[in-house]
Amino acid sequence: MVGPDDMFSRLFNADLPSRLGWAVSRRWYDLRVSWHAWDKEPWVFALVLGLIATSFFFGLRAAYEHQDHRRSLACLARNVYFEARGEPAAGQYAVAEVTMNRKTSGRYPGTVCGVVYQKNWDPLRKRYVGAFSWTEFDSLPAPTGEDWLRAWEVAEAVYYEREAPVLEGAMFFHATYIKPDWARGKRPLARIGGHVFYK
Incomplete structure (x- = not known):
């Protein structure tokens, strides 16, 4: 025998899908009516403005990154030019690799230009000395010609990183005609042209 409560429960559950469907349809209808009745101009304006601002931001960021790459390349090329102009190709690559290895080592400035123009205190000379000798000169002729290219x-x-490293892990170098104190205890990697390279 089915009691009143059981009968009500069955009727309620049986009718539940149709009532839910009606509620969803009604809600969807209300949303459509509200959308058509809305004043959409401020929202469209805000959306367009947001798209313009986003495009401008990414364009500005791309331009800045391009400029930063060009500046880094210029510093690296100048270091190769003034330190290894006239050296064999392997020697020029090795000088560039030393510069980039220092940048990524965490022990030197984190930019190419920072590495190239870094100065360290020299207690003997009692002044700051450039890490690369050519940066000590107040003025130098502008790089030109085939050597610069x-x-x-x-x-x-x-x-x-278009080429495999000539010297893996090279961090230091000096001209073959000098024997700096800092080279003692350093691990020599190779002699290329007029330079000796160390790890």
Whole structure:
């Protein structure tokens, strides 16, 4: 025998899908009416303004990154040019690699230009001394000619990692005609042209 409560429960559950469907349909209808009745101009304006601002932001960011890459390449190419102009190609690549290895080591400035123009305190000379000798000069002739084009090509190849490293992990180098104190205890990697490279 089915009691009143059971009968009500069955009727309620049996009718539930149709009532839910009606509620959803009604809600969807109300939303459509509200959408057509809305004044959409402020929302459209805000959306367009947001798209313009987003496009401007990404465009500005891309331009800044491009400019930063060009500046880094210029510093790297100048280092190759003034430190290794006239050296074999392997020697020029090695100089560029030393520069980039320092940048990524965490022990030197985190930018290419910061590495190239870094100065350290020299207690003997009692002044700050450039990490690369050519940066000590107040003025230098502008890089030109085939040597400059070659230095730029080397800089691009190393900067964008287009070539396998000539010397893995090279961090230091000096001219073969000097024997600096700092080279003691350093692990020599190779002699290329007029430079000795160390890890």
